[in-house]
Amino acid sequence: MATDVKFESLSPSEWFRRNKELAGFANPSRALYQAVRELIENALDATETFGIHPFIKAYIKYAERDNWLSIYVEDNGIGIPKDEIPNVFGRVFYSSKYKVKQHRGIFGLGAKMVILYAQSTTNKPITVISAQQGSDKVYRFDIMIDTLRNEPLIKYQEEWDNKYKWHGTAVHVVMEGDWLKAKHRVEEYIKRVAMVAPYAEIHVKEPDGAVIDIERVTLTLPIPPKEGLPHPKSVDIEAVKQLISRNGDSPVSEFMVENFDGVGEETAMNFLQSIGIDPGRNIKELNTDEITHLVTKMREYNEWRRPRADWLSPVGTELLEQGIRKTLEPEAVFATTRKPSSYSGNPFIVEAAVAWGGKIEPSDRPIIYRFANKVPLLYDEGNDVVRHVVDEVDWSLYKVKFPAPLVVVVHICSTKIPYASAGKEAIADVPEIESEVRLAIREVARRLRVYLSRKEKEKEAMMRYAMFTMFSREVA
Amino acid sequence: MATDVKFESLSPSEWFRRNKELAGFANPSRALYQAVRELIENALDATETFGIHPFIKAYIKYAERDNWLSIYVEDNGIGIPKDEIPNVFGRVFYSSKYKVKQHRGIFGLGAKMVILYAQSTTNKPITVISAQQGSDKVYRFDIMIDTLRNEPLIKYQEEWDNKYKWHGTAVHVVMEGDWLKAKHRVEEYIKRVAMVAPYAEIHVKEPDGAVIDIERVTLTLPIPPKEGLPHPKSVDIEAVKQLISRNGDSPVSEFMVENFDGVGEETAMNFLQSIGIDPGRNIKELNTDEITHLVTKMREYNEWRRPRADWLSPVGTELLEQGIRKTLEPEAVFATTRKPSSYSGNPFIVEAAVAWGGKIEPSDRPIIYRFANKVPLLYDEGNDVVRHVVDEVDWSLYKVKFPAPLVVVVHICSTKIPYASAGKEAIADVPEIESEVRLAIREVARRLRVYLSRKEKEKEAMMRYAMFTMFSREVA
Ligand SMILES: Nc1ncnc2c1ncn2[C@@H]1O[C@H](COP(=O)(O)OP(=O)(O)O)[C@@H](O)[C@H]1O
Ligand SMILES: Nc1ncnc2c1ncn2[C@@H]1O[C@H](COP(=O)(O)OP(=O)(O)O)[C@@H](O)[C@H]1O
Ligand SMILES: [Mg+2]
Ligand SMILES: [Mg+2]
Ligand SMILES: [Mg+2]
Numbered sequence: 001m002a003t004d005v006k007f008e009s010l011s012p013s014e015w016f017r018r019n020k021e022l023a024g025f026a027n028p029s030r031a032l033y034q035a036v037r038e039l040i041e042n043a044l045d046a047t048e049t050f051g052i053h054p055f056i057k058a059y060i061k062y063a064e065r066d067n068w069l070s071i072y073v074e075d076n077g078i079g080i081p082k083d084e085i086p087n088v089f090g091r092v093f094y095s096s097k098y099k100v101k102q103h104r105g106i107f108g109l110g111a112k113m114v115i116l117y118a119q120s121t122t123n124k125p126i127t128v129i130s131a132q133q134g135s136d137k138v139y140r141f142d143i144m145i146d147t148l149r150n151e152p153l154i155k156y157q158e159e160w161d162n163k164y165k166w167h168g169t170a171v172h173v174v175m176e177g178d179w180l181k182a183k184h185r186v187e188e189y190i191k192r193v194a195m196v197a198p199y200a201e202i203h204v205k206e207p208d209g210a211v212i213d214i215e216r217v218t219l220t221l222p223i224p225p226k227e228g229l230p231h232p233k234s235v236d237i238e239a240v241k242q243l244i245s246r247n248g249d250s251p252v253s254e255f256m257v258e259n260f261d262g263v264g265e266e267t268a269m270n271f272l273q274s275i276g277i278d279p280g281r282n283i284k285e286l287n288t289d290e291i292t293h294l295v296t297k298m299r300e301y302n303e304w305r306r307p308r309a310d311w312l313s314p315v316g317t318e319l320l321e322q323g324i325r326k327t328l329e330p331e332a333v334f335a336t337t338r339k340p341s342s343y344s345g346n347p348f349i350v351e352a353a354v355a356w357g358g359k360i361e362p363s364d365r366p367i368i369y370r371f372a373n374k375v376p377l378l379y380d381e382g383n384d385v386v387r388h389v390v391d392e393v394d395w396s397l398y399k400v401k402f403p404a405p406l407v408v409v410v411h412i413c414s415t416k417i418p419y420a421s422a423g424k425e426a427i428a429d430v431p432e433i434e435s436e437v438r439l440a441i442r443e444v445a446r447r448l449r450v451y452l453s454r455k456e457k458e459k460e461a462m463m464r465y466a467m468f469t470m471f472s473r474e475v476a
Numbered sequence: 477m478a479t480d481v482k483f484e485s486l487s488p489s490e491w492f493r494r495n496k497e498l499a500g501f502a503n504p505s506r507a508l509y510q511a512v513r514e515l516i517e518n519a520l521d522a523t524e525t526f527g528i529h530p531f532i533k534a535y536i537k538y539a540e541r542d543n544w545l546s547i548y549v550e551d552n553g554i555g556i557p558k559d560e561i562p563n564v565f566g567r568v569f570y571s572s573k574y575k576v577k578q579h580r581g582i583f584g585l586g587a588k589m590v591i592l593y594a595q596s597t598t599n600k601p602i603t604v605i606s607a608q609q610g611s612d613k614v615y616r617f618d619i620m621i622d623t624l625r626n627e628p629l630i631k632y633q634e635e636w637d638n639k640y641k642w643h644g645t646a647v648h649v650v651m652e653g654d655w656l657k658a659k660h661r662v663e664e665y666i667k668r669v670a671m672v673a674p675y676a677e678i679h680v681k682e683p684d685g686a687v688i689d690i691e692r693v694t695l696t697l698p699i700p701p702k703e704g705l706p707h708p709k710s711v712d713i714e715a716v717k718q719l720i721s722r723n724g725d726s727p728v729s730e731f732m733v734e735n736f737d738g739v740g741e742e743t744a745m746n747f748l749q750s751i752g753i754d755p756g757r758n759i760k761e762l763n764t765d766e767i768t769h770l771v772t773k774m775r776e777y778n779e780w781r782r783p784r785a786d787w788l789s790p791v792g793t794e795l796l797e798q799g800i801r802k803t804l805e806p807e808a809v810f811a812t813t814r815k816p817s818s819y820s821g822n823p824f825i826v827e828a829a830v831a832w833g834g835k836i837e838p839s840d841r842p843i844i845y846r847f848a849n850k851v852p853l854l855y856d857e858g859n860d861v862v863r864h865v866v867d868e869v870d871w872s873l874y875k876v877k878f879p880a881p882l883v884v885v886v887h888i889c890s891t892k893i894p895y896a897s898a899g900k901e902a903i904a905d906v907p908e909i910e911s912e913v914r915l916a917i918r919e920v921a922r923r924l925r926v927y928l929s930r931k932e933k934e935k936e937a938m939m940r941y942a943m944f945t946m947f948s949r950e951v952a
Contacts, residue, residue: 002608003526003554010569010584012488017714018574019583022898050479065772078479093486098494107495108486120712123768132478147714236596238493238623292599296541380896382858420856421897422498 011150012092016113017120023113024423030379031117032069032177033185034423036060038110039073039171041375044197045097045104046077046169051224053216054200060179060186062207068122069177069207074170079132082139089115089128089143090152100228100261100415101311104375107422112145114173119144121176125155130169131162138162179207185378187212192369192376195323196315196411217326220319228311228415229261232298234345240295244283252286252294253279262305271301307347309340311415314349315374320411324355328407331357334447335409338440343432348414350433352440354448360405366390371411372419372427380426386410388429389437398445399452410437487626488568492589493596499589500899506855507593508545508653509661510899512536514586515549515647517851520673521573521580522553522645527700529692530676536655536662538683544598545653545683550646555608558615565591565604565619566628576704576737576891577787580851583898588621590649595620597652601631606645607638614638655683661854663688668845668852671799672791672887693802694795704787704891705737708774710821716771720759728762728770729755738781747777783823785816787891790825791850796887800831804883807833810923811885814916819908824890826909828916830924836881842866847887848895848903856902862886864905865913874921875928886913
């Protein structure tokens with residue numbers, strides 16, 4: 001009499017194949033944009049983060065069928081170990097970036113989505129060519145994904161001598177796409193990448209022959225971020241249990257000092273005593289309730305050092321201003337890099353700039369450029385914390401009357417960007433981030449006001465002078 | 477010399493544990509709301525969809541610690557087979573709803589997120605009690621998830637005689653939450669569920685003692701949707717390859733008729749001939765390029781029958797009006813259920829209503845009630861196709877002057893709701909859906925205009941009559 005119901009299990013790649021739109025692959029134009037974006041972000045992560053000046057080539061061409069496109073992205077990055085190439089492209093949730101450190105990548109998903117979309121629409125494997133620094137060989141793999149097993153299918157494999165000591169990675173993929181609709185977004189994306197990475201060289205060839213040549217504006221590279229430890233306020237019980245089962249064979253106090261950021265010996269002692277756990281007990285001996293107690297209190301305690309910002313790599317006020325000048329050619333630009341702050345144990349830094357006049361077209365409200373870990377965010381602006389803050393500002397306080405030639409740039413970097421979706425397009429409303437964004441915008445807006453007032457006064461002075469000369473002429 | 481980089485693989489449950497916000501579990505208040513929501517949606521899917529009048533109890537209480545809450549949700553649904561209880565709650569991407577059929581659930585994720593959030597914050601297992609219809613026993617399992625393996629951990633197990641022939645499922649969970657912030661959303665959610673499911677009985681007890689008692693307004697249940705086949709326009713190459721490897725040992729034409737919706741024998745013949753594939757060949761014999769060709773053309777071909785709407789279960793104009801009257805107590809309500817339509821091979825139906833006056837408070841723009849497969853959507857309105865359409869409407873054409881007491885209700889049902897995120901809060905901009913939403917809203921807005929004009933005229937007539945009586949008095 002029981003109702004007959006069938007149960008089914010999906011592998012993560014099969015799940016994302018069926019729900020592509022959750023990762024930004026919603027339709028042929030957005031998918032094309034997203035693919036270019038994921039590949040370029042991987043290229044930047046493989047260069048800049050390791051102290052290499054990024055030199056990236058992206059060639060987009062029409063392919064065999066009307067709505068098929070060929071995308072080729074090459075970088076001069078650190079390359080991928082031979083044995084890992086099939087895994088990093090062929091297994092969903094496989095990454096070198098699951099760490100406390102600032103990266104563009106975070107989910108271990110982007111490269112795989114590109115392959116899944118390609119094989120679902122053109123039935124073609126992706127080609128990956130890679131060599132690590134100092135490698136004697138260059139390796140090529142043609143890969144598809146066995147979605148039922150979440151495993152790479154190696155379709156072709158080859159290697160050759162690395163005569164020119166090349167290192168880096170090149171990816172070639174053929175997928176369905178709508179270039180005409182994606183063109184504008186792709187171009188905008190590249191332009192905005194250049195704005196926050198003025199040390200990058202990017203060459204793009206478009207299907208219609210157009211070329212975008214982004215030259216370096218500077219040789220200064222930001223200091224690569226270090227890898228950090230989780231902060232006691234950012235962990236949950238599950239995470240701590242995992243740490244214990246991996247590293248747990250020491251006194252609780254030692255365990256805390258070694259596995260967490262912001263915990264010195266004294267702090268650990270004070271904390272443990274305050275919650276009634278003997279610092280000398282072996283962490284392995286704590287029972288379930290004691291662990292629950294420990295972690296719950298770790299998240300509540302307010303005497304930890306703030307999470308360190310060494311795992312972060314902001315753009316920096318100077319580079320940001322340079323990038324904006326180069327890209328937007330405004331009359332004036334004011335930028336700021338705020339001090340590090342944190343939300344639930346994750347360190348973050350907000351940078352903001354306003355650009356005014358020059359080649360910026362006047363519009364009815366501020367044009368917003370949003371960035372997260374140096375990634376330009378183009379879609380879903382309405383859902384983003386930055387849009388919410390900018391809309392709240394009373395711009396008349398800053399002498400801005402719309403329509404006005406005003407661009408607001410906001411960059412948020414963090415070891416954990418609280419994206420609202422796996423497509424990485426909007427940042428969720430986190431109160432701590434919201435308030436830093438507000439402070440940053442106010443700060444640069446005030447400098448804009450000073451600038452505009454001075455301009456106004458100069459104009460008045462000019463007028464007075466003109467009046468004066470007119471008047472004196474009359475008198476004379 | 478190669479840079480040392482560590483690679484890591486995450487199981488889907490470990491991935492979602494780390495990225496809870498992608499599934500709506502962003503902070504203690506939203507997580508509490510989301511947990512209640514996922515449990516109630518599962519309860520509704522287990523009743524209404526199988527012709528059972530939903531009778532749901534939801535008890536929310538404070539628990540051991542200040543910010544811990546206990547949530548208990550019980551339904552009278554079809555229950556879960558004993559052997560599947562640990563799987564459906566303990567494996568991410570495990571579901572009975574991966575089908576061409578309208579469900580509230582779609583991702584096979586909701587119940588697992590509730591457990592993951594609970595065990596990460598309180599270290600407690602979830603308790604599930606269930607009996608299928610006609611079962612002699614009632615089963616209880618206490619479950620946690622081994623996130624590294626994506627497997628259930630059974631912490632406790634028990635069974636007893638089903639003396640009262642009970643069937644259904646009860647879930648009890650203790651998790652961190654912020655009731656004061658979530659209260660309003662939870663109440664709003666329940667109220668809105670009642671609006672589109674006026675045949676449901678829902679009893680909610682809140683921590684502060686408040687009680688919400690939703691009584692049935694009607695005994696009429698919507699006709700349960702059937703399970704369907706994919707439409708040729710909705711498939712991708714990967715999906716067809718999977719079908720072939722499962723069912724593929726027949727002539728291509730037969731394969732098409734049997735595995736797809738909207739394909740009769742004649743259509744299959746015509747289509748295959750038009751693309752140059754011999755209908756009589758065994759599907760197994762097609763090579764890679766031929767399969768690519770077949771599927772690419774299937775997606776382009778325009779002569780398929782439209783996808784069928786038998787897999788859908790709209791609310792229906794009458795029930796919708798009843799539900800709105802009951803919940804909002806307006807002065808007037810106009811509802812419509814549009815004809816089935818489709819996007820990329822997925823059938824969908826749009827229903828819309830406007831409610832006016834009565835107990836509705838005037839506001840500066842229309843208040844929107846959004847629903848997808850009968851699920852109220854409360855967050856991320858700014859990202860939703862419905863908000864975009866409503867904002868575009870020139871309401872003055874319909875005699876509405878703001879502030880006005882106007883509510884717009886839109887329900888979209890489909891075998892595949894194009895959610896913008898795994899938290900299921902906003903529907904992406906799909907042009908076909910957008911246009912149906914627009915037509916639906918215009919239709920009911922026109923009826924509102926007729927109503928408001930008539931009211932205006934009656935008022936004028938009254939005025940004239942009043943004037944007349946005044947005048948005649950004067951004359952007399
Ligand atoms: N161009 C590249 N150079 C070096 N490594 C790469 C490159 N592209 C991808 N990888 C490796 O593949 C992994 C998976 O990439 P991806 O699926 O995009 O996820 P994520 O970038 O979030 O880690 C990366 O973590 C990185 O180790
Ligand atoms: N209350 C319930 N009654 C019957 N079956 C349930 C109930 N809750 C969950 N299930 C089963 O568990 C499965 C997984 O639930 P969930 O993780 O919420 O994903 P989804 O609802 O998207 O399938 C459902 O598909 C259903 O088969
Ligand atoms: Mg990536
Ligand atoms: Mg569910
Ligand atoms: Mg679900």
